[in-house]
Amino acid sequence: MDDAAVLKRRGYIMGINLGEGSYAKVKSAYSERLKFNVAVKIIDRKKAPTDFLEKFLPREIEILAMLNHRSIVKTYEIFETSDGKVYIIMELGVQGDLLEFIKTRGALHEDDARKKFHQLSSAVKYCHDLDVVHRDLKCENLLLDKDFNIKLSDFGFSKRCVRDDGGHITLSKTFCGSAAYAAPEVLQGIPYQPKVYDIWSLGVILYIMVCGSMPYDDSNIKKMLRIQKEHRVNFPRSKHLTGECKDLIYRMLQPDVSRRLHIDEILSHCWVQQSKAKAQQPSTSSKEWESSRGGKDTLKVPELRPEKKSATKVEIKEEPRSEALPEKEEPVQVMRQSQTLGFNSDEPAAETKQGDPSPAPETVHT
Structure with missing residues (x-):
């Protein structure tokens, strides 16, 4: 019996085909019971x-069945x-994914970013409270409903955390x-705390929301890793971001895992808690924030380029990553975001860096 008959x-x-891989495909369909369109993922x-069938698929099915969050x-x-x-x-994410939204419309105003980021952070807290980690948080996996609310998707790399006899979550190695x-820490092949890894990804997502560009250029992984480990975050000057917003991003993109924010600290951060009325009032200035973080060096940041893609983003992972890890300090070889997005580095940015003195300005080439 073919898929349509089943x-x-x-x-x-x-309905129509939304995505297809070597062993999985995604179709749209109309539900006669629900009276609206849905997405159907079909796995053969x-x-x-074998590793997908024995490990990743059972995890995804188990976790999808237990999740219930708006x-x-x-x-x-x-x-x-x-x-x-x-x-x-x-x-079905009827308005597509967040990356396509930002490519088309540009960076979000902080008020809109705050709303969407709060929705995402609430979803991540819900998962973390259940000891579920996503491990693939990115703009492509954030779908938008008819009202442009965030819907976290794609739990293909998710897992339930394992705790040791002392109640501590064991490190992940995949x-x-x-x-x-x-x-x-993941790029270096170091066993990592999975919940803390999710927080870093949240920092990258918020940066993309408010800047409309990637915080790091992954066309050179070793160089990107060095910049990350120096705790350097570059903000486009033209975006005029508030100090609170920059502070939150800076604290999430913290290379020291012991100092990186916890999901509860993110949700209680003053920028996330800020009301719309307060957000429209002057707050900590960018100059004050930049001064406290080491100056305003001129750098270039990778930009997102619009691409023509389907209205609904669906990604099918062909092969799960191997458990094998590289030698310490050697970045793993992975698909680069720059290969699929493209970069445009023509806008100066303000740099922040942990500690003084600030280094000489450096251009991030693309």
Whole structure:
């Protein structure tokens, strides 16, 4: 029985193709029961690799079944046919993903960014409180509903944290995600705290929201890693960001894992808590904040370039990353964000760096 017939028997009228890989595809469908369109992820067990079937797929199904949060893509139904096909019926991001939104419309105003980032942070807190980590947080995995609210999606690399006899979460050893969103400890192949890794990715996402560009150019991983470890964050001067916003990003992009913010600290940060009325009033100036962080060196930052893509972003991971890790201090080889986005480095930025004295300005080439 073909996919359309299987779905029809379940009350779904199959629509267009949204994405396709070697062993999985995503279709749109109309649910006769729900009376609206959904996304259907179809996985063929006969074509999927063993490690995916034994580890990643069971994790994803288990976690999707337990999640219920307004800012996480809803999973309506999961079923499997006798011929080895798994069907996951999910909420459809009708307005596409956040990356396409920013590419098309540019950086978000801080008020809009605050609302969307609060939705995302609330979803991450919900997961972390359940000891679930996402490990692939990025703008492409943030879908937008009809009202442009954030819906966290793609739990293909998620897992439930394991705790030792003392109740402490054990370290992870699997690299997950894209290099542009990956924390320095992950890029170095160091066993990492998975919840702390998610926080770094949140920092990258917020930077992209308010700056409309990537905080780090991953076309040169070693150079990017060096800049990250020096705690350098470069902000485009033209965006006129408030000090509170910069401070939050700076504290999330903290290379020292013992000092990186916890999800509760993010949600209680003054910028996240700030009301719209207060946000419109003058706050800590950029000059004051930059002065406290070491000056305003002129740098260039990688920009996002608009690309023509489908209205709904769907990413299918062909192969899970291996558990094998490189030697310490050697960055892993991963797909570069710059390869898919493209960069334009023509806008000067203000640099912040932990400690004094500030280094000489350096150009981030793309």
